[in-house]
Amino acid sequence: MEVRILSKTDTDLKLHIGGETHSLLNLLKNELLTNECVDVATYDIKHVTIGDPILFVRTTDNHDPIEAVIEALENINNLCEEFKEAFNK
Structure with missing residues (x-):
């Protein structure tokens, strides 16, 4: 995976x-949209087989969009851990 800020x-x-x-x-888009500080979260893939996704995030005033992405990724990671624990019971 390669992540670049455009x-x-x-x-x-x-x-x-x-x-x-x-x-x-x-998954990331949906998690971002649960954050009340995120106004817009969407992505685009120009060509399904050869295109890479472009993620766009817009936050409300005084909220860093990079922090919103990091928080969403942490929430996804926690959800995966919860699922793993429940699955292993």
């Missing part, structure tokens, strides 16, 4: 996420 402002972030598909990006 553009960033105080409230907007555009990331290139190489080597990933709808599976990860849809």
Whole structure:
């Protein structure tokens, strides 16, 4: 996986996420949208077989979009750990 920041402002972030598909990006987008500080979270894959996803995040004033992505990834990681523990019981 390759992650590159394509553009960033105080409230907007555009990331290139190489080597990933709808599976990860849809999960990340949905988790971002549960954060009340996130106004917009969406992604685009120009070509399904050869294109890499571009994630776009817009936050409310005074909320860093990079921090929102990090928080969403931590929440996803915690969810996976909870599932793993429940599965192993």
